[in-house]
Amino acid sequence: MYLPITLLLSLLLFFPFHLRANEQTEYLSTDTYISAAFVQKPATPGILWATGDIRTDIATILRRKKFPLRYRYYRQGNRTVWILNEIGKVMPITTGVTIEDRKIIDLTVLIYRESHGSEIRFPAYSNQFNNVELTKKRRLSKPINGISGATLSTNAMKKVSRLALYLHKIVMEEDAQPAQK
Amino acid sequence: MPNPHKNNPMAFPKTRRQPLRKWHRWIGYISFFFVLILCITGLILNRTESLGLNQITLKNAFISSLYGTSPNAPPVHYFSDGHWISWLDSRLYLNGDFMENNAPYPLGATHLGDLIIIGARDQLSLYLKDGSLVETINISHLPGEILALGKTAQGKFYMESKAGIFTSDAGLTAWSPALESLKFTPSLARPAPQQLDEKILLEFQGQGISLYRLTLDLHSGHIMGPYGSYLMDFAAICLIFLGITGFMQRRPSDKGRQKKKTSR
Numbered sequence: 007m008y009l010p011i012t013l014l015l016s017l018l019l020f021f022p023f024h025l026r027a028n029e030q031t032e033y034l035s036t037d038t039y040i041s042a043a044f045v046q047k048p049a050t051p052g053i054l055w056a057t058g059d060i061r062t063d064i065a066t067i068l069r070r071k072k073f074p075l076r077y078r079y080y081r082q083g084n085r086t087v088w089i090l091n092e093i094g095k096v097m098p099i100t101t102g103v104t105i106e107d108r109k110i111i112d113l114t115v116l117i118y119r120e121s122h123g124s125e126i127r128f129p130a131y132s133n134q135f136n137n138v139e140l141t142k143k144r145r146l147s148k149p150i151n152g153i154s155g156a157t158l159s160t161n162a163m164k165k166v167s168r169l170a171l172y173l174h175k176i177v178m179e180e181d182a183q184p185a186q187k
Numbered sequence: 188m189p190n191p192h193k194n195n196p197m198a199f200p201k202t203r204r205q206p207l208r209k210w211h212r213w214i215g216y217i218s219f220f221f222v223l224i225l226c227i228t229g230l231i232l233n234r235t236e237s238l239g240l241n242q243i244t245l246k247n248a249f250i251s252s253l254y255g256t257s258p259n260a261p262p263v264h265y266f267s268d269g270h271w272i273s274w275l276d277s278r279l280y281l282n283g284d285f286m287e288n289n290a291p292y293p294l295g296a297t298h299l300g301d302l303i304i305i306g307a308r309d310q311l312s313l314y315l316k317d318g319s320l321v322e323t324i325n326i327s328h329l330p331g332e333i334l335a336l337g338k339t340a341q342g343k344f345y346m347e348s349k350a351g352i353f354t355s356d357a358g359l360t361a362w363s364p365a366l367e368s369l370k371f372t373p374s375l376a377r378p379a380p381q382q383l384d385e386k387i388l389l390e391f392q393g394q395g396i397s398l399y400r401l402t403l404d405l406h407s408g409h410i411m412g413p414y415g416s417y418l419m420d421f422a423a424i425c426l427i428f429l430g431i432t433g434f435m436q437r438r439p440s441d442k443g444r445q446k447k448k449t450s451r
Contacts, residue, residue: 078360089327
């Protein structure tokens with residue numbers, strides 16, 4: 007008589023009623039990333055307001071209407087560093103993008119919060135973005151191979167790289183305009 | 188006494204019947220609870236309309252937690268410049284209206300001109316008073332991990348970190364250590380009006396669970412998580428097994444016995 011009750015109870019006790027797996031993993035601190043991109047971290051960041059046409063362009067790149075009104079960046083000469091958040095499936099992925107002369111020289115996943123798809127942090131994937139530029143149609147100049155099982159995260163990385171390249175271009179253009187005048 | 192089943196081809200051999208009976212009994216014990224749920228909920232579901240199951244809504248913390256609609260912690264509220272900033276399970280609300288998802292636990296909220304500043308341990312989020320996001324300032328742009336935030340007597344924004352107390356310019360781009368003589372008013376969580384609490388909870392978990400949905404999920408096993416339906420499948424298979432084995436164990440003599448009893 008006791009055997010079936012024991013069986014029943016053990017079945018209920020070990021039953022995985024709630025499976026939750028959303029943990030934040032920091033691979034590299036943002037401070038370290040910015041410092042590594044420059045010889046010395048610039049004292050104050052630059053600020054770029056996303057208004058007017060810039061807002062329309064960003065909405066096209068990100069394919070959504072809700073995004074920040076301003077972006078912060080660090081700059082030294084022609085090199086800029088952007089720390090951007092983009093949602094993979096449900097949680098934002100914090101990514102550092104370093105751009106020089108309108109080309110990505112480094113893309114690193116700093117904080118990953120999703121349960122699946124953290125493979126995008128490996129250089130085997132992220133190195134594909136090196137030397138990638140933005141075309142006139144605001145697309146990446148090289149095709150980026152995806153990772154099966156991490157489709158949404160890889161899509162987020164493509165968006166982040168396009169956004170960083172676009173913002174870098176705007177910063178450089180804004181800088182060039184007073185000089186032309 | 189002569190055996191009446193000796194020449195009956197329908198009779199199941201006694202040697203085979205005994206382990207079958209054992210199996211029948213054990214499977215019966217094991218599946219009893221689930222079969223009971225299956226049968227009772229099935230009976231109720233057959234009367235959905237007459238019992239009005241769709242019209243009955245349940246608002247119970249335990250049932251909400253089973254459906255994952257119960258918040259992990261009660262909401263946190265801050266009041267600044269006539270606005271209520273609330274946080275519930277990674278969701279931010281401005282005066283009870285949803286503002287942002289995936290927001291970390293806030294340590295304080297204040298305003299600076301047109302900006303609403305919400306501080307978490309490792310970030311500051313700036314919003315306009317219509318709820319649109321201006322910027323999320325990462326820890327790399329801050330003097331350190333935030334312990335508290337608020338405003339000085341002069342109306343400047345300040346944040347307290349392990350490295351000390353810092354004030355910033357209007358754009359929150361540069362930080363400077365605060366003078367000791369400055370007076371600070373930290374932003375503290377406070378209880379919100381009940382209406383606001385209810386509005387946020389309603390947005391968070393909806394109107395509640397209908398009794399029909401609960402009965403259906405009990406019947407199908409979905410209430411027990413992703414594998415619950417397999418458990419109820421198992422119960423249904425057990426029920427089929429019990430039916431078949433019960434039929435196989437049927438004693439052909441039963442009819443004869445009843446006749447004998449009635450003749451007596």
